[in-house]
Amino acid sequence: MSRIAYVNGRFVPKSQAVVHIEDRGYQLADAVYEVWALFDGKLADPEGHFARLERSLSELRIDMPMSRAALTAVLRETVRRNRIREGLVYLQVSRGVARRDHAFPTDPVPPAVIVTVSRVDRAATEARAAAGVAVITTPENRWGRCDIKTVGLLPNALAKQKAREAGAVEAWFVDELGLVTEGASSNAWILDAEGTLRTRDTQANILRGVTRLSLIDVAREAGLKVDERPFTPQEAAQAKEAFITGAGTLVLPVVKVDGHPVGDGRVGPVATKLRRLYIERARATAI
Numbered sequence: 388m389s390r391i392a393y394v395n396g397r398f399v400p401k402s403q404a405v406v407h408i409e410d411r412g413y414q415l416a417d418a419v420y421e422v423w424a425l426f427d428g429k430l431a432d433p434e435g436h437f438a439r440l441e442r443s444l445s446e447l448r449i450d451m452p453m454s455r456a457a458l459t460a461v462l463r464e465t466v467r468r469n470r471i472r473e474g475l476v477y478l479q480v481s482r483g484v485a486r487r488d489h490a491f492p493t494d495p496v497p498p499a500v501i502v503t504v505s506r507v508d509r510a511a512t513e514a515r516a517a518a519g520v521a522v523i524t525t526p527e528n529r530w531g532r533c534d535i536k537t538v539g540l541l542p543n544a545l546a547k548q549k550a551r552e553a554g555a556v557e558a559w560f561v562d563e564l565g566l567v568t569e570g571a572s573s574n575a576w577i578l579d580a581e582g583t584l585r586t587r588d589t590q591a592n593i594l595r596g597v598t599r600l601s602l603i604d605v606a607r608e609a610g611l612k613v614d615e616r617p618f619t620p621q622e623a624a625q626a627k628e629a630f631i632t633g634a635g636t637l638v639l640p641v642v643k644v645d646g647h648p649v650g651d652g653r654v655g656p657v658a659t660k661l662r663r664l665y666i667e668r669a670r671a672t673a674i
Contacts, residue, residue, distance in 0.1 A: 391468040393461055393502035398468060401503065410499050412481030415489065416539035418499075419443040422634045423476040424598075425504070426666075428466055429673030430476060431634070433459075435597035440478070443536045448491070449482050452498040459674070462502060469504040475635060477503045479538060512637070516662055519642030519654040521555040522570070522631070524620045527562045533569075533592045546571040557631055559620070559644075566617040568592065573633035574599040577618050577626035577649075578657050588615035598632040598665070605664045611657070620644055628655035630662075637669075638662035 392404040412418030421440045424431040437455055444451055452458070462476055483496035529542045546558035550571070559575050560568045567575050568587055574596040576586045584606055589595050606613050623629050629641040629649045640658040642649055 390504070391465065393465045393500070395499055395501070398465070404501070404503075406499060406501065407484040409487055410481050410484050412479060412499065412538055414487055416537060417447070417449075418479055418481030418538045419447060419449070419536050420477065420479040420538055421536060422478075423462070424634045424637065424669060425466065425471065425474040425476055425507070426670045426673050428472045429670075430459075430462060430466075431669040431673045432597045432601055433672075433674045435600055436634075439536060439595060439597060440480070444480060446532070446535045447482070447537070449480065449498055452480055452500045461500075465502045466504050471504050471506050473509050474504055474506045477501075477505070481538075507635075516637075516639055516659075517654060519640040520557065520631075521553075521643035521646075522557040522559050522575075522629075522641050523550050523553045523555045523645055524561045524567070525549055525558045527560040527568055527592075529560065529592070531592055533594055534589070536594060543571040555643075556639075557636075557641075559623075561620060562591075565619050567620060567623065568617075569594060569596075570631050570633075573631035573636050573639075575623075576630050576632065577623050578628040578655065579618070579622065579626050582627070583612045583614050584657075585614050585616050585618050587617050591617070596632060598634055598637065601668065602632055602638060602661060602665055605668055606661060609660070609664060611661075624649060626650065628658050630658040638665050 390401040391398050392401045394404050421436050423436050479501045481499045483499050485492035485496050525546050550558040557570045559570050562568050569575050587593050603613050623644045624647040627650050631639050638661050640654040642652055
C-alpha cells in the first residue's frame with residue numbers, strides 16, 4: 388500500500404502529492420514546520436509542539452490553517468491511513484499560493500498544509516544510542532530568528548552534509564564568542580565536571596526545542612541539576628558526558644566532538660538514564 392500524505396484538504400498517495408509552483412514555502416521559504424515523535428501511533432509532547440507551531444506562525448503573521456482540534460484530527464488520520472505505530476509526523480504550513488512577490492499577498496490566501504508520516508526502526512535507534520555518536524562543530528552562519536521553526540534550512544543542510552562527510556551524525560554551531568548554540572537539527576547538552584547538565588538558554592538565537600523542554604523537567608524530577616548556560620567545544624570534549632535532543636533523536640548520547648572523545652569515549656549512565664526516562668514520559672503522555 389502506498390504511503391499517504393495530506394495535502395491541502397486531501398489525502399493522496401505520496402507519489403502523487405504535489406504543491407503549486409507558486410507556493411510561498413517553495414519559492415521564499417515562507418513557511419514553518421513541526422515534527423512529532425510517534426509512539427504506538429500517538430503524538431509525543433503534543434502541547435509543546437502545538438504551542439511552538441502557533442508561536443512560529445504568529446511570528447510570521449501566518450494564520451493557523453484550522454483549529455488545534457481539527458489539526459489534531461488531520462494528524463491522527465494521516466497516521467491511521469499510513470498504519471505506522473513508531474515513527475515521525477511532519478507538518479508544514481506555508482503562507483499559501485500567490486503570484487511571486489517578496490511582500491505578503493495583497494489579497495488574503497489560505498495557508499497551505501501538508502502532513503507526512505515516516506516509520507522509525509526503534510531497535511536500530513536504540514542500538515545507535517547504545518553505541519553513541521560523533522558530532523563536529525561549524526561556525527554559526529544562520530539568520531537571527533532561529534527561534535522560529537521555519538523551513539529556511541539551507542545552513543542547517545550544509546552543516547549536516549559537512550557532518551556526514553566527516554563521519555558524524557550532527558554538527559554543532561559555534562557563535563562568534565566560541566560558544567555552542569545548538570545542532571543543525573537538535574539541541575546540544577553536556578554533563579560537566581561538576582555533574583551539572585548544561586544546555587544553551589533560549590534567550591540566545593536557538594530553537595526552543597520541545598524535547599529539550601520536556602527533558603529539563605525529566606532531569607530535575609530525577610534529581611539532576613540543570614543549568615541553561617552555554618559551553619565551548621573544549622568544555623564538551625572535557626565533559627563527563629554529552630548528548631543531543633530532538634523529536635527524531637530523542638536523547639542521543641555523543642561520544643566524540645571534533646574527533647576528541649567525550650569523557651572516556653563511551654556512552655555514560657546519565658544520558659542512558661535520561662533517554663529511558665524521557666521515552667517513558669513521552670509514551671505515557673502521547674495523544
